[in-house]
Amino acid sequence: MTARFEEVRLNLPHVEVAAHLYGPEDGRPVIALHGWLDNAATFSRLAPRLDGLRILALDLPGHGHSGHRPVGASYALWDYAYDVLQTAEQFGWSRFSLLGHSMGAIVSVMLAGALPERIERMVLIDGVVPYTGEAEQAPEKLGAALEAQLRVQSKRKPVYATPDQAVAARMKGVGAVSREAAERLAERGLMPVPGGYTWRTDTRLTLPSPLRLTQAHALAFARRVACPTLLVLAEQGLMVQPERQAMLAGLPYDIRRLPGGHHLHLDDEQGARAVAEIAQPFLTDRGALQDSVENRLDEAAATGERGRTR
Template sequence: MSAQVEEIRLNLPHIELAAHLFGPEDGKPVLALHGWLDNAMSFARLAPKLQGLRIVALDFAGHGHSAHRAAGADYLLWDYAFDVLAVAEQLGWQRFSLLGHSMGAIVSVLLAGALPERIERLALIDGLVPYTGEADKAPQKLGEALKAQLALPAKRKPVYERIERAVQARMKGVGAVSREAAELLAQRGLMPVPGGFTWRSDARLTLPSPLRLTQAHAASFVRAVQCPLSLVLAQGGMLANQPGIRRLLEGRPFEVHELPGGHHLHLDDEAGATAVAAIFQPFLSA
């Protein structure tokens, strides 16, 4: 990672978040938002390639070095959206751009749709809207979520005797990543415990959603986005074979780019990060 990266802490009224800071003080303001169970190292390759931008790459609440939410609190998408807004307020950024990967891209769209006056541009990597659920399945999904919440105290995080074992596990996890990417994420995501190492992330992050937006909700948020949007789709990623994503974007003046690589193409290798940077550098600098 570049020596120009600075570790910062953001003491919000309701939680303390950690972040990596890149770029000059007078650069265009950008908040970078990582995916589920990742951390700020998600942008370790990409952010240094984006020149002239003031990038704050957050650890979302419950991830990386950020604090976990209080007992009884949730990790819902709109809670993350509020966190992002609170960070912007603390930084004094009235208008800013969002660089989001996966879940971070979803949070970006929700915030841009809800408060279009605050968002300058959206640069999204293999993410757009959350998994949806229709009304007829809502009671069942809520029941499953409540049962999972009751069962959570009896579960234990995996403990890896060596960091290498954790890296191997992350390589095969949801949104499989390269060895180098897994090592970067593990570098920030692991902590020592008796017997070895485990992930810093809050176990509550693995709970199923108690309520999902419907397809109509998701489409409404995309339609509400008023700023320029550039979406990078990974050919081997999670959205490549989802025709619904294309339908959501039909008739909208948004850029869509397809690049070779997996869901973490911006982190897996230098070639992927360079290709994504070539698209986002002129877009975010405009």
């Protein structure tokens, strides 16, 4: 399916971001968030299939055509949540839905857990919570991250003689993708440099995290989500480990499993169609779960009030 979109740039107070804007102006607002080292093109098959929605597919800062964070800044998940809020403010969206893949799904859960009153509905593709770390691991993890930051200026991104070489490398990367998917990501993600082509992504995105949420922290965000949430799991994706599956137990999400890999929504038309068939009615139906949503918003608000009085 041919992607029909408007290329937009937004001057947020702290960084400039780029995005693809799909759908009618009066469509229900959706902000779409891609995965780590990907870009807005990850939704180029899926977004055109979702009718009646105003979908803003962001290049998150440090990715695609968006700006990089200033020297000394980092790319924490909660910083991305703030980017999304500032983007919504630019459009005047007090409430909106989220469509997130992988890291974008994780950011979506964190934002929806932190500010449940802002999020109307949520579709997550093969991602829920980040990889976690417990307290006793924190000092060693921070030390390794600080040392990596000291060396970042000497770290060089790979240069490929041709775009096809970059595509071949992306096919084998984390969350391996089909050739056509890699070509779509490369078309937006590559830039010419002396000697060939390299990725636009900020080198700092590959640094180790200085701090990870504990499992208790991560699940607290996931459990405080108050909006109707659809979780699409890829049968050959990155959520197949038993410990990741066990973590989903008890979460009040509508879980659907579909054939395909981690990028099932982008790898081929069949995968994009399958995701669209369940995401479309979910994102456009207001009535079915409204009562339960209002109840859960009340519960989330009560939890917040209790937390503020302690």
